[in-house]
Amino acid sequence: MKELVILSGKGGTGKTSLTAAFASLSEHMILCDADVDAADLHLLMEPDVQQRTDFVAGNEAVIDPDRCTQCGLCKDLCRFDAILFDTEPDRFEVDPIACEGCGVCHDLCPEQAIDFPQKTCGEWYISDTRFGPMVHARLGIAEENSGRLVALVRQETQKIVSEKKIDLVLTDGPPGIGCPVIASIGQSSAVLIVAEPTVSGRHDMERVARLAAHFKVPAMVCINKYDLNPDQTEAIEAFAGMNDIAVTGRIPFDPAFTRSMIEKKTVIETDDMSPVSLAIKSVWDRVMEHPAMKMERLV
Amino acid sequence: MIISVASGKGGTGKTTVATNLAFSLGKNVQIMDCDVEEPNAHLFLDPAVTETLPVVAPVPEVDPGKCTFCKKCMEICRYGAIAVVAKKVLTFEELCHSCGGCLAVCPEDAVSEKRRELGIIEKGTIREMSFIHGRLNIGQVMVPPIIKKIRTFTNHWSVNIIDAPPGTSCPVIAAMHGADFVLLVTEPTPFGLHDLTLAVEAVKLLGIPHGIVINRAGMGNDEVKRYAQNEGIDILMEIPFSKEIARVYSRGEMIVEKMPEYKQKFLDLFDRIQTLAGPVKGVVGQ
Numbered sequence: 001m002k003e004l005v006i007l008s009g010k011g012g013t014g015k016t017s018l019t020a021a022f023a024s025l026s027e028h029m030i031l032c033d034a035d036v037d038a039a040d041l042h043l044l045m046e047p048d049v050q051q052r053t054d055f056v057a058g059n060e061a062v063i064d065p066d067r068c069t070q071c072g073l074c075k076d077l078c079r080f081d082a083i084l085f086d087t088e089p090d091r092f093e094v095d096p097i098a099c100e101g102c103g104v105c106h107d108l109c110p111e112q113a114i115d116f117p118q119k120t121c122g123e124w125y126i127s128d129t130r131f132g133p134m135v136h137a138r139l140g141i142a143e144e145n146s147g148r149l150v151a152l153v154r155q156e157t158q159k160i161v162s163e164k165k166i167d168l169v170l171t172d173g174p175p176g177i178g179c180p181v182i183a184s185i186g187q188s189s190a191v192l193i194v195a196e197p198t199v200s201g202r203h204d205m206e207r208v209a210r211l212a213a214h215f216k217v218p219a220m221v222c223i224n225k226y227d228l229n230p231d232q233t234e235a236i237e238a239f240a241g242m243n244d245i246a247v248t249g250r251i252p253f254d255p256a257f258t259r260s261m262i263e264k265k266t267v268i269e270t271d272d273m274s275p276v277s278l279a280i281k282s283v284w285d286r287v288m289e290h291p292a293m294k295m296e297r298l299v
Numbered sequence: 300m301i302i303s304v305a306s307g308k309g310g311t312g313k314t315t316v317a318t319n320l321a322f323s324l325g326k327n328v329q330i331m332d333c334d335v336e337e338p339n340a341h342l343f344l345d346p347a348v349t350e351t352l353p354v355v356a357p358v359p360e361v362d363p364g365k366c367t368f369c370k371k372c373m374e375i376c377r378y379g380a381i382a383v384v385a386k387k388v389l390t391f392e393e394l395c396h397s398c399g400g401c402l403a404v405c406p407e408d409a410v411s412e413k414r415r416e417l418g419i420i421e422k423g424t425i426r427e428m429s430f431i432h433g434r435l436n437i438g439q440v441m442v443p444p445i446i447k448k449i450r451t452f453t454n455h456w457s458v459n460i461i462d463a464p465p466g467t468s469c470p471v472i473a474a475m476h477g478a479d480f481v482l483l484v485t486e487p488t489p490f491g492l493h494d495l496t497l498a499v500e501a502v503k504l505l506g507i508p509h510g511i512v513i514n515r516a517g518m519g520n521d522e523v524k525r526y527a528q529n530e531g532i533d534i535l536m537e538i539p540f541s542k543e544i545a546r547v548y549s550r551g552e553m554i555v556e557k558m559p560e561y562k563q564k565f566l567d568l569f570d571r572i573q574t575l576a577g578p579v580k581g582v583v584g585q
Contacts (some may be wrong), residue, residue: 009337011309011465016490037466038307038494059377079399097472097505102398107375141500142472147440175309175465176336179440199551200314200339207337207437214438228542229549258519261489 001161002189002293003169005034007212009204011175013196014224017257019172020044020266021280022287023131028167031129032157033136034184035174036122036149044264047127047134055122055137055152057145058101061094067113068092074105074114097142121145124153126160133160147179154184177211185211190218190292192248196225197232205236209245218292219245222283226250246290249283252276300579301459302572303478305502307494309465312484312514312538314339315548317462319555321428323565327457330425332432333474334464335418335445342551346423346430353419354433354445356397357412361388365409372401372410393440418445422452429454446473458569465494467501475502480576481509482535488519492526499530508575512568515540533575536568 006019033041075083082098106116124137135157174180191212195205212219221240226233240247254276260267268277304317321330332340370383380395392415402410418435431452433445453459463474481502485495502509510533518540527534547557555562
């Protein structure tokens, strides 16, 4: 089994559209949407949800005004400024958005007046799609624990991989280089960075490439909309060449990406012989030829 | 005044709108790039950096001479960042949320705190504008403390324009909380619309006045407009889908410099923001 994680650093470079296109070029594959914060892959895949489960993670402090003696210790202890003193009526309250769920106030309240119920922070799903199974999730608005939800989605993907003897996991990664990205690349076979040839696309690609190197995950890069700025395309490829990152190809700008998105199709499904589809196929062939994608990983 | 530029989806043009809005105002403005995982505003603005500060978080350090291995620190820690194994205390700094629980609960006063660097903040100037951004160190995960630190530099007597990170989880909330207005930048595509609806939910949860900028108008369909109309959210500006703008952006250049006709459009955008935000501190007269 191999797992390819599609990343970009910068958002909006085409990760999800390309993940979907790769899915339509693969067999015995499972899709894993690790962008739990603003998941979009389902918009192209139209998943038929088979199983829906609450994501319960972390806790939230709640002060019981009847038991509270207003000593103020919780407010002194809270490092997240989540305890507020409200007037009319006078009472201590927890700001649920600011609360980090550390439980310090709950544990140390001398009156045991602070409850600490578990929180449902989102949902995750196992679905069928026209290309194979898909595991995806939705993190609740303003919630924490995105890294834990990514880890959960990937674990559940692995369970299906062993049950169904699947060869390939395609993981649509989140933007950035923080907690959810780190949770999405650990133990994967390789990452493919979808870069766009802009000053910011290059800057962000370099940071996510350094992150992959930091965690010793082999990296590849492809350049989407390469014809927008050929100088930046060359600069990205030069950076890759100097940093042991395989360059897998260039994909031209094509309004077919947006058109296909509106029709809920992959660009390959829209026209598998168009120049952009041929470029994507060539990238895909080179990704699958990469040594890291030839090595079997233990499930 | 604090204007937070957010989007849900990445790559819709937050940085473009934030930086060009700031440039159009020209003075009495501070740009605060809070996308600390992938900060980009400096690439367009090229600020002269005048100050660099580390952002540190306190993490526990245990004095083995005082510790009696009672495990109270391990019991209070929800993050698995401190463990007592036989006669040894192990700390895992990268898991620590700096809540101070171990320090508060230790009966032997054996826990103290040392500083761990999460990232850096750089302050600077461009012409008559102030600039500040943060940068998460590679491999670190604690993003909100860096954003909160940037926001301590809010200048209440000028306009503060925050370039927020994508998404709707804790880093975005840290970049929108307490703003006078949230400008939601989207593109007229199914992905743009889907992530816009999530961002609108987040803004409503915080109760902040908001409006929409449609970037790359004309590239997709009219669903974003229909949605905005149904929700009663104003579309404050449309930036057309144009190869020329995309190329200007790709080179790290400013639209208002290369296409000066846009300056007035951004000033009009600011006027509409001021009207919708209502009376706030530190608004410059036009």
